[in-house]
Amino acid sequence: MTSAQDVAQQIERRDIRNRWLLSAPALVIIFLAAIGPLLVMVAYSFMVKGDYGDVRFGEFSLDGWFSVLFWRDIFDDTIGLADAHLSILWRSIRLSFITTALTLAFGFPTAYFIATRPPSTREVWVFLITIPFWTNLLIRTFAMQEVVRNEGILNSLMIWSGIVDQPVQIMYTDAAILFGMVYVYLPLMVLPLYASMEKLDFRLVEAGYDLYATRARVLWRIIIPLVRPGVIAGSILVFIPSLGAYVIPRVLGGGKNMMLGNLIELQFGAGRNWPLGAAMSITVMLIVMLALLVYVRNATRSGVQHG
Amino acid sequence: MRGTALPQAQPAEEWGVCVSESAGRNAIDVRGVRKVFGSGDGQVTALDTVSVSIRENEFFTLLGPSGCGKTTLLRLIAGFEFPTDGQIMLHGEDIALLPPFRRPVNTVFQSYALFPHMTVAENIAFGLEMLGKSRSEIDGRTADMLKLVQMEELAKRKTSEISGGQQQRVALARALAPQPKVLLLDEPLSALDYKLRKEMQLELKQLQHETGITFIFVTHDQEEALTMSDRIAVMSTGKILQVGSPHDIYEHPAERFVAGFIGETNFLDAEVVATSAGSATVKLPSGKQIPAGLPEGFQPGSRVSLAVRPERAQIVAADADATLAGVIDNLVYLGTDTHFHLRLDGGEAFIVRQQNSSGSGINFATGDRVGVILGDDAAQILKD
The missing domain is CATH 1.10.3720.10 (MetI-like)
Known part of the structure; x- marks a missing residue:
């Protein structure tokens, strides 16, 4: 036997499901256009730079972050503020x-x-x-x-x-x-x-x-x-x-x-x-x-x- | 609303308004004020050459239907609008063109207009702060005001966190705190429920009495006006029709509009037969002659309207001696009173209100033929 409470719960569940369905297109776009690229950026910032742009995939490096604030002399490796x-x-x-x-x-x-x-x-x-x-x-x-x-x-x-x-x-x-x-x-x-x-x-x-x-x-x-x-x-x-x-x-x-x-x-x-x-x-x-x-x-x- | 420290009238010099001694006892003199809104074809005359004097320490009410110009007159006195023509004198000094912040006049707004970003106490202190009072004086007077309106416990609340009646009190305290010469109240009770409104009417009256500040009160509620006022000005279509005590206005309305607007009134056609000082003898269409109160300017022979208050008429069994005769159309029992809605022989409607005392004797029913007798001072001749 379904009580009124069960029915109410079912309706509520259906409402929540419908809301997710309705917002799905927006969520997909937000993910693909904002969060996705952001994750790519975070990943790139921890990689080694390629010789002609791009990055070398899979090679971890903190150089990118280091160079935001510091600068390393190419001859004697002394470190200065950028x-x-x-x-x-x-x-x-x-x-x-x-x-x-x-x-x-x-x-x-x-x-x-x-x-x-x-x-x-x-x-x-x-x-x-x-x-x-x-x-x-x-x-x-x-x-x-x-x-x-x-x-x-x-x-x-x-x-x-x-x-x-x-x-x-x-x-x-x-x-x-x-x-x-x-x-x-x-x-x-x-x-x-x-x-x-x-x-x-x-x-x-x-x-x-x-x-x-x-x-x-x-x-x-x-x-x-x-x-x-x-x-x-x-x-x-x-x-x-x-x-x-x-x-x-x-x-x-x-x-x-x-x-x-x-x-x-x-x-x-x-x-x-x-x-x-x-x-x-x-x-x-x-x-x-x-x-x-x-x-x-x-x-x-x-x-x-x-x- | 009885507090310890009450706002006292303040010497006017403090406001930079010079008081001429010859001004007499009028707080406000409105002289020939006209206010026209808009221009060209869209011109609206809100006030049409209004003159009125408001005495010191008076509870003065501007009464009229919406759109009659009462709020415009109040806004002109407050300084939110400026007159097209005429003068507004405060203790003999023309203030008509001063900005509102230079006038020792405060307003209680219909919407209260409490500052939502301030607490109750900050709202009350605002006017004093703007006047540059010392911190100790501001705190002292704010505390007095909170006490006066019994809001001490809610001083720290935001104004959105208190009830309508409480907001009303805060608005009142805020306007009284700077000790204005004149307090303007723009339908301040209209948002309250019936019971609270009744209470506030008495409290306001009491407060006015205790503070000795001149109150100018705007309302469209005739009952409110009668209950609270020392004097009432009845307004219609931009004009003041009559100024007088509640008793005067009710018992001796000068014009048809005033008689109709304040209380229930029966109107009868009549012809003036003879006049003497303040009274006249008039002839009704039935040929009966009765005495009537007489304003100036009526000659024997003129056709006039009479106003008769329903409670000044008495219903009797059909009788040749009765002043009026008719049939009971409808009968409304109201506990203390009974209202008889009559159809007179001439076809006019006429209402008689009779108290239900034990000795009122005869019981009447709908459809009965009855007579009406009028007391000697029941009828009042009206200017149309």
């Missing part, structure tokens, strides 16, 4: 931080502006924000080059208006990279910020004004704490791709101002050191994971629990 790698790592982190800060500074007022429009026009503004996504990143970056190069729009304007007499060298500097990254990643900051500002109850802003808070204090004490989830999401969405940026530093930063993405690419290309490239990639991933963990924990500790 300064170039560290300075590129430092530049990448620094530029990514500045990019995140700048997109936050520019994106916050933009998101606030959109969120305070009448509901019918908000969609139009959000739509406008997404327009840059329609064009390929590489093409946009070359367009950026057209703006910042010595004979470009920006320098021509500055010379024409008499601010400077000589073109200012922007191309192939960190400034050019920042310029490009802020431009490209700004929408990634604005959209999550807007999403949490749209949910903001503006009656709370009125309550703040009513209780003698000036505009600056309402912003600092009420609006920013309440849209913190958006700030966190936006910062993550900007910081991570900034750290791994490849096209922008390549086109606007030139060969001298490399970022991690370019350094890693170099190992798989001209450097012919796949294990090192693999080890570096995993290192970057670990740094990002660690940074996120610390950031999210700090940012949510003061507890934003509004619905």
Whole structure:
């Protein structure tokens, strides 16, 4: 005899099976496209590099990992810190931080502006924000080059208006990279910020004004704490791709101002050191994971629990 | 809600608002205020040249149906909106164009608008912090306020972790903590259930009495207005129709809208026969003449509407001497009262409310022919 409990259990089991079936395609893709290659990378990082790229399968070596931070003189085998790698790592982190800060500074007022429009026009503004996504990143970056190069729009304007007499060298500097990254990643900051500002109850802003808070204090004490989830999401969405940026530093930063993405690419290309490239990639991933963990924990500790 | 330390009225100089002595005893003077929203074809006049004076230490209620402009008037006093025309005086000083954070006026919002990222105590302390009070003063006053609204135990809770009634108290404490000159309350009880609302009505009234702060209370609930107010302003379509004590408004409504909005009212057509100071003799369609309360501006011969409260009429056995005659359409027994829904001989509906006392004598049934007699002050002439 089947009791009601048995039937309920059967239904539950069937539900669970159906859920797995429904998510199977996604799981397969996630495994093949993300976890699989990652495992391959981990494996490569522990192998001996091949002479013309590739790796020698089955030969275990820690050289790849060793070379991430250290450097061995080919003549006398003395060991030194890999300064170039560290300075590129430092530049990448620094530029990514500045990019995140700048997109936050520019994106916050933009998101606030959109969120305070009448509901019918908000969609139009959000739509406008997404327009840059329609064009390929590489093409946009070359367009950026057209703006910042010595004979470009920006320098021509500055010379024409008499601010400077000589073109200012922007191309192939960190400034050019920042310029490009802020431009490209700004929408990634604005959209999550807007999403949490749209949910903001503006009656709370009125309550703040009513209780003698000036505009600056309402912003600092009420609006920013309440849209913190958006700030966190936006910062993550900007910081991570900034750290791994490849096209922008390549086109606007030139060969001298490399970022991690370019350094890693170099190992798989001209450097012919796949294990090192693999080890570096995993290192970057670990740094990002660690940074996120610390950031999210700090940012949510003061507890934003509004619905 | 009886606490030890009550907010005392604060000298206005502290707010940078200069008080002119000639201002008299009005806390707020609204003078010729108009508020128009939108522009061009989409223009909406929310307030149409409103003037009203609110006295110090008064529990003043703005009463009207939704869309009558009562909340707009409150928001103009709070500073969330600015008038298109006119002045708003606080103790004789025009505050109409000051931002809300420069006005010694606090609001209890309909939605409470408690800050969800702060605790109960932090919410209450917020206004004091923004005024730059010392830490010890902030802590002291916050503790007093928590005590006043009996929320000491929940001080450390997040506002999402307390009940609606408790949120209401926190909102009240938060608005009272900075010792405002005037407290504005925007339908603060509408989200509470019936029993809690009844309790809060009494507590609010008590609190107003104890603090001596001028309360301006917005509601669409006429019963709430009658229970709590010292004076009521009845509003409709952007205008104030009548200002007066609950008794005045109920017993002597000046306009048909006021009579209809507050309590149940019977309307009768009549013609003025003779007038004297404050009263008149009117002739009903049946030819009977009765006395009626008279507002200004009516001459003998004018056609008028009369308002008669159901409890001011008395039902009697059909009799030629009765003022009105009709048939009982419907009879509703309500324990203490019985409501008789009559169809008068002229075809109008008429309601009589009679107390069920032991001596009320005759029992009537649906379909009976009955008479109605009106007391000497039962009828009131209305401006339409």
